[in-house]
Amino acid sequence: MRVTRRKFLRATGAGTALAKTGGMAAILASGQAPAYAQTQQVHWLKWNDFVPASDVLLRKEMLPAAEKELGMKINLETVNGNDLQPRVTAAIQAGAGPDLIMAFNNQTYLYADSVVDMTELAEDLSSKEGGLYKYARSICSNGKMFMGMPWAVIGAMIAYRKSWLDEVGATTFPDTWEAYRDVGKKLKAKGHPLGQTLGHTFGDAPTFTYPYLWSWGGKEVEADGKTVVINSKETIESVKFMAGFWKDAYDEGGLAWDDTNNNRAFLSQTIAATLNGASIYIESLRKPDQYITEKGTQMNKDIQHAPLPKGPAGQFGFHLLQSHMLMKYSKNQAAAKQLLKWIHTTSNYEKWFISQKGFATPCTADWEKHKVWNEDPVMTPYKVAGRLGQAPGFAGPPNAKAAEALSKYIITDMYAKAVQGTPAEEAVKWAEGELKKVFI
């Protein structure tokens, strides 16, 4: 069919009030563009999930359903977790970018002046779901406002090969660092070292080094959040122990690992144990015939999880906490809040939670009762991750300064330096200098 200029003008005018009365001619005569009911659009930036099935679920099922129910367009963008912080910086400085951005740990404090208060949504969730964990509250709220809407806790536990630990006489997982070092030494001698990154990673490195430091009695600052006390006898002891531990028991390539290297090393049967979210186990469940042990059995049957061992000062855990920040520059704040409210509705959030198979622990207490935790005993240790976590900056608050120290990888680098041969006292002194620049 031939479309004449006149027909085209009529057709493009259809649907608008002006066009209905007078077509394009009337629009031109009015001297202004017609007012359309604009569809709200929310741009949501989050990490590339270590459980890819959850991102697929969001893209294919949940967000299309949300779009339909809420009458908005949702643009979900996923990036590598390490790239989130640079994206936040660029977006805030430009005053434009995603409406919702995922934050890790106490990064929320770094951007407190650039985000919208989420108290109403967070408190509403807390009251409906048995209360927010203290850990989530301390990381997302500075007492005056919720800088982020708590999303989930990625529990960090040691995934280990049960049969290999049995072979060296460890029928139960070692509960102290000394015992773990001893087992690790035997495992390394048999060609299956322990695996750990001491690189600049957002997940596995700090979730290991911080609790390790605390378990020896070391800490960055006193409770006042100002007095740097890292240079203590306890810290030096922990660093000395780490230098020997690394040589004795660890895969020494770990200094250059990112958050995915230990997954690959474990699944390719190079290492016997590593601190991780449950992604190794979940991947082995997803592809049971691909990940086979040297005995020809499915690897997922030989994987167990355990918390980090105890030190002289006790047993600690630092579990990556994810929240969503609603940016002040966003022109779609109401729509973004609607989306968050929708996705945190128990029936919706449950779908996502189930797809995680325990990799992510919700930030509220009621979810501990969910049947997911009873389905697979291997995942049970992750159930209480949100309840047990301790935030960076301890013994002070997890504020912007603590977040800066974490972002600079000072604690991780202190151990990495010692492992590379720097004397323990020197490595701790270096960390003290760096922390003083941050906290004072």
Next chain:
Amino acid sequence: MATIAIAVDDRQKRPRPRTRVLEDERWLAFALLLPTAVLLGLFIAYPFVKGVLLSLSADRVGVSGGFVGLANFDKIWNDSIFRTAVWNTFWYTGVTTVFKLFLGLWLALLLNRHFKGKAYIRAAILLPFIIPTVLSTFAWKWMFDPTFSVINWALFKLGLITGRINWLGDPDLAMTSIIIVNIWRGVPFFAISLLAGLQTISPELQEAAAIDGAKPWKRFWYVTWPLLLPVTMVVVLFSVIQTFADFQLVYVMTGGGPANATHLFATYAYQIGIGTGLLSEGAAISLAMFPFLLLIVIVQLLYIRRVETR
């Protein structure tokens, strides 16, 4: 009536005022330079001035911090990681430039000969330079992977090593690794540029020298090299500027690690400014590169001028 006709004629002959202005060479030059000046102003001068102002402030991401003078420069001067980054940048630039120059020159001399498939080989050696750096660096990262390194595997199979080489986990080896990748990527640029220079040298000069009994090395040293020197200096200048401010290669390979051992100016500025959100400190680190770079460029440009006017 006649007067009016003449007036109309005059108006037609006389150029319009706008064109008349452009008859003046100064205005014409100004008009021709204006687009370039605007582009340079927008994309070079403005960010530079903005960077200078930022480095003199206490701005953090989303928080305006006010003027603090040179406090950020004082802070980074006392920063051990910054000092490591300064040393690394010089070492990285120096070593890679020397290797790129020698290997590039060698390759250019070989490619300047006549052999079958010359055109294909010339095109093929450009590959490292053509492939996006991030892509090729990822491939190298895999080859240097602490656990699955194909280089280690090959060396092990050849019986040259018994244990693993911790390429990216050992500070010195990590630095060596990024130097190797930079050389691999930069040699084609040197080779092709120097080859272009070689082809401008008349073969008659070589023939004359050969007839006079000059051996190949003497012919190179007394005929080829002096004539190639101006091109070489320009190529080295470009390479030094690029290498000194390198970012993506180190960012992808090591992220500045292990334990900040391989940071360069650019990667450390990025970690502090963009990663941690300390914009003013990041700007100060980034700007600290400028005087060094300026000095290097001035020295090289003076040398080029001397060589050209010799």
